[in-house]
Amino acid sequence: MTTLVTGARGAVATALIGLLRERDTPVRAASSAPADPSVVRCDLRDPSTFATALAGVTSVFLYAEPAHADEFAATAAAAGVEHIVLLSSSAVLTPDPDASPLAKSHADAERALTSSPVRSTLLRPGTFCGNAMAWSWPIKAGTPVSLPYPGAHVDAVHEADVAAVAAAVLADPALGGRPYTVTGPQSLTFTDQLDLLSRATGRDIAVKHVTREEWKAEMAQYMDGPTGDALLDYWESCDGRPAELTPVVAELTGRPARTFASWAEENRAAFL
CATH class of the missing domain: 3.40.50.720 (NAD(P)-binding Rossmann-like Domain)
Structure with a gap:
């Protein structure tokens, strides 16, 4: 098997x-x-x-x-x-x-x-906790994190929880053959996530509120224009709007989903 x-x-x-x-x-x-x-x-x-x-x-x-x-x-x-x-x-x-x-x-x-x-x-x-690694360079450098939509909400799902759900589905054939929307346990804004990273690292993390075009210019070497626009449109749609959460992790694994705060503690070295 x-x-x-x-x-x-x-x-x-x-x-x-x-x-x-x-x-x-x-x-x-x-x-x-x-x-x-x-x-x-x-x-x-x-x-x-x-x-x-x-x-x-x-x-x-x-x-x-x-x-x-x-x-x-x-x-x-x-x-x-x-x-x-x-x-x-x-x-x-x-x-x-x-x-x-x-x-x-x-x-x-x-x-x-x-x-x-x-x-x-x-x-x-939904949004992986690990996406926050994109902020590691400015945080380590002590420079502000550029955000076009600081108040955009994400569901911050821990990659280990996605793995645990996959393991549960692979182990029990009765769970297979359907879609599962897998989220973290909390709806957090980008600002919330940075606050939690600040607590985990002991660093003050500043936010620079930038325009869409300024953000795209900063990210031009990492992604193409259409992908950047799609991300910006998604974040705009989530600005001030809490993410919808699901109980899938708890239901399939038998334990609560991991928090972004726990991910921040586990990965604090990447931001120091």
Whole structure:
């Protein structure tokens, strides 16, 4: 009953591999460019790597790469895979996901899996706690964090909780075959998150309220214009509007979802 875990270097996959091994579940870690001989090559952009990675596998944890998702699902079915758990995104719940650069790749991957004969479970996490790592450089440098919408709310879901939900779904077939929107336990503004990081690090963290165009200019080397605009539109829609929360983590894992404050404590060194 081997589980293939793709994207083995990612935060969710790393936590999931640890959980599965703790439960003595046979795991095959996979990466597009494995640096460890114990990790198999499975490049979701290269279908020639699928068959070997999937041989003898009964379940898969899959990152949402849509380029060859149809071929991956077909190869998985031919290999006898019984269950695929897809790491999607709550962005697909927007009214027109195909029009959003934040949602389309996840929506395409979801469609490829749900139209295949393999039973698929869709995990749709909200905003990862780890997204706050984008602030680590200015915080370490002692410079203000530039925010166009300081009052935008996020649900701040801990990557380890997404992994725990994935582990629960992989362990119990009765939980599979449906979508789950996975959130953190609190709706927090960006300012709230920075306050919690300030407490965890003992650093004063200043906020610089910038315009949309100023923020896009700062981020131009990291993302393209359409993605930047989509993020800004999303944050604007969340400005002053608390995020909708779900009880999925508690219901599937039997314990409360981790807080952003706990994530900040765990990762404080990255901000010092």
